[in-house]
Amino acid sequence: MLQLNFSPFPILESERLQFRRLTDADAPEIFALRSNPEIMKYIPRPLATTIEDALAHIKLINEKIDENIDINWAVTEKGNDKCIGLMGFYRTQPENFRTELGYMISPEHKGKGYVTEAVKTLLDFAFNTLNFHSIEAVIDSRHIASERVLQKNGFEKEAHFKENFFYNNEFTDTVIYSLLKRNFK
Numbered sequence: 001m002l003q004l005n006f007s008p009f010p011i012l013e014s015e016r017l018q019f020r021r022l023t024d025a026d027a028p029e030i031f032a033l034r035s036n037p038e039i040m041k042y043i044p045r046p047l048a049t050t051i052e053d054a055l056a057h058i059k060l061i062n063e064k065i066d067e068n069i070d071i072n073w074a075v076t077e078k079g080n081d082k083c084i085g086l087m088g089f090y091r092t093q094p095e096n097f098r099t100e101l102g103y104m105i106s107p108e109h110k111g112k113g114y115v116t117e118a119v120k121t122l123l124d125f126a127f128n129t130l131n132f133h134s135i136e137a138v139i140d141s142r143h144i145a146s147e148r149v150l151q152k153n154g155f156e157k158e159a160h161f162k163e164n165f166f167y168n169n170e171f172t173d174t175v176i177y178s179l180l181k182r183n184f185k
């Protein structure tokens with residue numbers, strides 16, 4: 001079974017981005033992300049309605065890090081500590097050496113290639129430092145931008161489930177992409 005240890009917290013960087021631990025000071029940015037209906041359109045979770053919701057989300061993320069279960073990072077541009085996105089791994093299955101990738105970025109930072117760059121950095125860490133064997137991403141089939149990010153990073157479509165998820169009074173399709181360590185470039 002895979003043994004995870006996120007202490008000390010791994011601070012990562014890519015060409016243009018830095019990845020650090022979330023703090024309560026990030027609550028306004030997390031609230032802006034998780035209360036935005038456009039960002040949350042394809043994420044089946046209730047919209048945040050208060051800063052307290054954002055603080056609770058940060059607390060949950062940090063508890064999972066402290067328990068060595070899952071890990072998420074605040075994404076910032078180099079030279080600016082302001083959180084522009086939230087990315088990481090959750091629903092980790094240490095017994096299967098597998099985890100699920102998730103990501104979101106502020107609307108003003110979309111279209112710059114940041115998510116693709118960030119995903120590559122996180123995949124490198126997951127495969128080469130944490131020693132995962134496979135990583136999956138579960139997305140709404142309508143989320144074309146997310147699908148492109150995954151394809152650019154070498155993920156392959158494994159499954160397309162028709163109307164298997166009911167949220168906000170509608171049935172939606174779920175698509176599962178995955179990447180094996182041996183196929184990571």
